[in-house]
Amino acid sequence: MAGYTALVTGGNRGIGLGLVEHLASDANVDIVFAAARQPEKAGALNALVEKFGKKIVPVKMDLNEASAAVCRLLERN
Numbered sequence: 001m002a003g004y005t006a007l008v009t010g011g012n013r014g015i016g017l018g019l020v021e022h023l024a025s026d027a028n029v030d031i032v033f034a035a036a037r038q039p040e041k042a043g044a045l046n047a048l049v050e051k052f053g054k055k056i057v058p059v060k061m062d063l064n065e066a067s068a069a070v071c072r073l074l075e076r077n
Contacts, residue, residue, distance in 0.1 A: 012042035
């Protein structure tokens with residue numbers, strides 16, 4: 001049975017980062033898309049990527065441009 005896929009906005013700090021880690025730790029979750037304006041500069045998020053590997057996918061997303069970002073995300077799958 002396939003697990004869940006999650007999209008967390010603000011996945012680079014605070015509550016969002018904590019949620020990314022929690023979801024990545026859950027065996028029922030297959031992949032966590034962690035959205036941030038500048039994921040390449042998100043040190044704590046990138047540390048989680050190192051820890052969990054391909055289960056966490058950082059996604060560049062600015063909610064001011066949400067529709068374009070969602071389209072890019074859907075193209076990745």
